[in-house]
Amino acid sequence: MSVWDLNGRKALVTGGARGLGQAMAEALTRAGAAVMIGDVLDELGAETAQLLAKDGATAGFTHLDVTDEASWEAAVAATVAELGGFDVLVNNAGIEITELVVDLDPANLRRMLDINVVGTALGMKHAFRAMRPGGAAGDGGSVVNIASVAATIAFPGIAGYSGTKSAIDRMTRIAATEAGKLGYGVRVNCIYPGLVPTAMGMQLAVDCAELGLFPSVEEAVGAVVALTPSGRLGEPSDMADAVVFLASDASRFVNGTGLAVDGGMGS
Secondary structure (H helix, E strand, O other), rough: OOOOOOHHHEEEEEEOOOOOHOOOOOOHHHHOOEEEEEEOOOHHHHHHHHHHHHHOEEEEEEEOOOHHHHHHHHHHHHHHHHOOOOEEEEOOOOOOOOHHHHHHOHHHHHHHHHHHHHHHHHHHHHHHHOOOOOOOOOOOOOEEEEHHHOOOOOOOHHHHHHHHHHHHHHHHHHHHHHHHHOOEEEEEEEEOOOOOOOOHHHHHHHHHHHHHOOOHHHHHHHHHHHOOOOOOOOOOOHHHHHHHHHHOOOOOOOOOEEEEEEOOOOO
């Protein structure tokens, strides 16, 4: 059996209703995994799960507000019950609010912290509880946190967002250390996606132009491409394939680290 084969794996993808999360869910199912999509976008999330199932995958949807502990408990329980286990968590849900440091709104910063940092931390907490020996699933597994190239570069307009993604990087490494020392059998890694022209990615370019950081949206995008040795923006499939790698046995000795999937932008 190929080390890339995910047959028999059961995954929960947060923020999986659209964008990068949807691409990650699709890639996991193509590799053979059963996938539960967790999102606050109930209608869209259910539609995405139905599309995956229509293509022959085992897929479901559960409401998940990553900032809420009870919501995590319910989502993990639904994943175990409906999929018959739980051994892959993709902590993808996140938001980005573009602001200059001089104009930072504390409410916006707290919102990013709550979703990006607290949400990721709660995901690891409840994944560990379910995947460790004696847990509801109990067979170990892999946690893939979605950080950002923003954690490794100094790009204007995203100080708050960069801070939250840097926090994800640090939490990833500590969580992996704890899981190893306590014998959970769970690997924890993160990826640093480059800019992808999803709705969220393009909104960043629009916001940067509106803030006067670049003369136009096109020049904001061009600045990113100019910083990228590969000479292009990322594609959802670039990020999704990295997630499949980290969820699979191909990465069996990769633990507590971050994988740059940014075309070299952060190097």
